[in-house]
Amino acid sequence: MSTRTRLLVCVAVLGALHLCVACAGFFAPYDPAAQDREHPYAPPARLHFVDAQGGLHLRPFFYAQMLRAGSFDIYEEDRTKATPVTFFVSGAPYTVLGVLPLRTHLFGGGDTPVYLLGTDGYGRDQFSRVLFGGQVSLLAGLIGAGLTLSIGLCVGAAAGFWGGWKDEALMRVAELFLALPWIYLLFAVRAFLPLAVPPLKAFLLVVAVIGAVGWARPARMVRGIVLSAKERDFVRAARGFGAPGGYLLRRHILPETAGVLLTQAAILVPQFVLAEMTLSFLGLGVPEPMPSWGNLLASLQHYNVLVSYWWMYLPALAMVPFFLGYLALASLLQGSAVEYKIEGASSGV
């Protein structure tokens, strides 16, 4: 399989995963904040195809989970009544991409709740929370990476292109940011904000902080490329013909940074998703009841959850395909950039 084909497959898989998260309302059977107080810490529902009498069902079904008498977190299946999974059911209202209001969900269990990944201590559906939580974490990663690369590109290009004291000053500032303990910076920023920060503001704060402190490394890489590119023959020739600095940057130099920027983006997105998760895990991210992958894992800080409810680990698995996808993409982008350069160099000769 050629690099290009592999790249396309990788992008398609990542696109599909992101689509699932973007349309979380459709794929998730329930409102992620809805509490089912009769089912705290319910284990994942078991889907069956064969009933107690040995009959085969083409449509999967499940049994209702009932708390064992006298227990508050031990469940038993009520085998007297099988509930088939129904598709395209009407349920809690949601909006797709924040614009399209809908009520149709991919699947549901009718009057009997079906919790594919179990529930948390409030009886909230983990599956729905993982999907909706991905919206926060992935968006934070994507916007953060975009912000970082934009700042990095501007600073790196300016430093590399103009050189001299401007280069020195910008690079020293970049080094300062590299040394900055960003988690403490976030604590400090949080201390200056009002007591109750609305979820959107908290989200933007997280994005701003992780985006603003991560630009130094891409800036240094962009600077290196710009320093090299501005001495290339075609740039010198253009300058010789009287091309202004802005034109040189836009037309000849910045396009040279595209490969690095794309590769950096593919590396930075999972890094920033992880950063958002860290912040939410520590309680500095989006507030409850809004889910994010970080605060879904926060309950694992408690020993009893660690040892009693294994399905609380599942949100950690959800991010694995995303991270693998992004890292594979970065690897392929890097490979294709090298391939392109070698091909370019050969054809030049």
Added chain:
Amino acid sequence: MVRSGRIGAPVAAGLAAIVAAILGCALVVHPAASFPTQANAKEEFLRVAGESGRPGGRIVVALRSEPKTLNPLIAVDGTTREVISAMQADLVHINRATQLTEPALAKLCKVSSDGLRYTLTLRQGLKFSDGHAVDIEDVLFTFRVYLDEAVHATQRDLLIVGGKPIAVRKVNAQTVVFTLAKPYGVGERLFDGLMILPRHLLETAYKEGKLAQAGALGTPANQWAGLGAFRLKEYVAGQRLVLERNPYYWKTDEQGRRLPYLDEIVFLFVPSADAQVLRFQSGETDMISRLGAENFSVLSRQARDYTMADAGPGLEYNFLFFNLNDLGEKAPAEMARKQRWFRSEKFRQAVSAAIDREAIVRLVYQGRGAALWGPVTPGNAGWVNARIAHAGRSVDKSRELLAQADFRLMSGENGEPRLVDPDGKPVEFSIITSSSNADRMKMAELIQDDLKQLGMRVQVVPLELRSLIDRVTATKEYDACVLGIVSFDADPNSDLNVWLSNGGMHLWNPSQKRPATDWEAEIDRLMEQQLTATNTSQRKKVYDRVQEILVDHQPMIFLASPDILAGAKKSIGNFHPTVLEPYVLWNVEQLYQRNGAENARR
């Protein structure tokens, strides 16, 4: 209007205890002892009932923090007080199991008919843990020190009754008389926790004004003594505190054998609840208390070689309250608007009616707790007002109350209900709670969801506890708060500082110069009345009325009370947790290792 002198007495001590309780410090433990010596005929022992144990062995218990001192005069936090309670003794003691007073160092306590004079007779043959004999001068010295303003003893306010210090007079070599300016409702409970100090060790420091420096944790074992079951053996900073059996202890078991049974008690400093559970599971510690319901379930399910005990609802009550402080004209407009809601009784009653207390008990305490509609928990059966209605959750009633207060329900985004005030502003506020207390965090989030159904938008803000206390009692920068208080005694006076309008722990509007409302003035009057009433049934009647006023006006919306949960290895004898602190170590002198010799080798 409440006079500071009269009420001031128990107030500060109450404050100290309550703050310590809120801070969640705590744990304590006990004993150690070697070969119980037989009773000496010249000594007047206190014979205690209960299962006879076997001497020897040690127990290991975890503390969440190091005690700050061994000096009872400056002990404030729960951990420190619990360690000290194993090393010191008082004249009259509250039995944590029966919640009644019983003789301790004083073999007799007579109260005059007018309730103003308490005559206490000391046991004969008492000795401090260093072997030094106790005499009446030690008692006089102790109370002189407690009452000396320059010492700043935490117990001093307890000894100011009717605005005047209690007068202490020696009658003879064994007897002392305490004279009060006014009758005191708590009676001889007053003497509980007032540890008798060793004059021979502390008099010099007292004269030099250095008493507060005495009893530091690094004090050599031979320079510190008490009348408790154990005495200091070793302290390793950051790791452990080891106490050994006091060979001069003044209690015996039913067979006349001198207590305590244990040779040693080791306190390990283990800062987190989860780490304590792990140490207990691994067998590193012998007992565990202050367990959360979820950890209790984990340990119960494993059913290894330990006994898990649910002592029933304790004296901790958790509640939601709103900021009802008078913030003056400087208050931001938004806060002033919110306070107009909070001051509306119908608003508070609506919030109360919308809260699903049963769900709190089920989801937060896994059923190991009790829903609360008033300030007194079912664990305090003697003082709870049985007439207070236990109304179930009713969203309809809440909506009706809000409508009566001119709040309107609108339809918001996604068709969700949205509550607006009479000015058309949305009802949105935040609830602060302690980030270190997972139970209260969970309660706040359940309340958030309950109130969402009324159209209120609530945000839960976890704060570090000290920051939270500072906001509530000093800066007053908050909307609402979920907090809990652990009463240190079943008697209503233990919470005096919470109910009096001039109390520092009158959380919704602390330290008022004058009662802000008529009902707060009435509570002040009633609390003062019960304070001086010497008839228990009369006090109960008065305190019942206080509870009713609190429920009617809802300055605090009471939520739930957790059970006292504890565990111990099956090898520990006389393990009987109680709902009063120290939960598992109250009978430290009677605890014993069933396999003492084997245990001693650990």
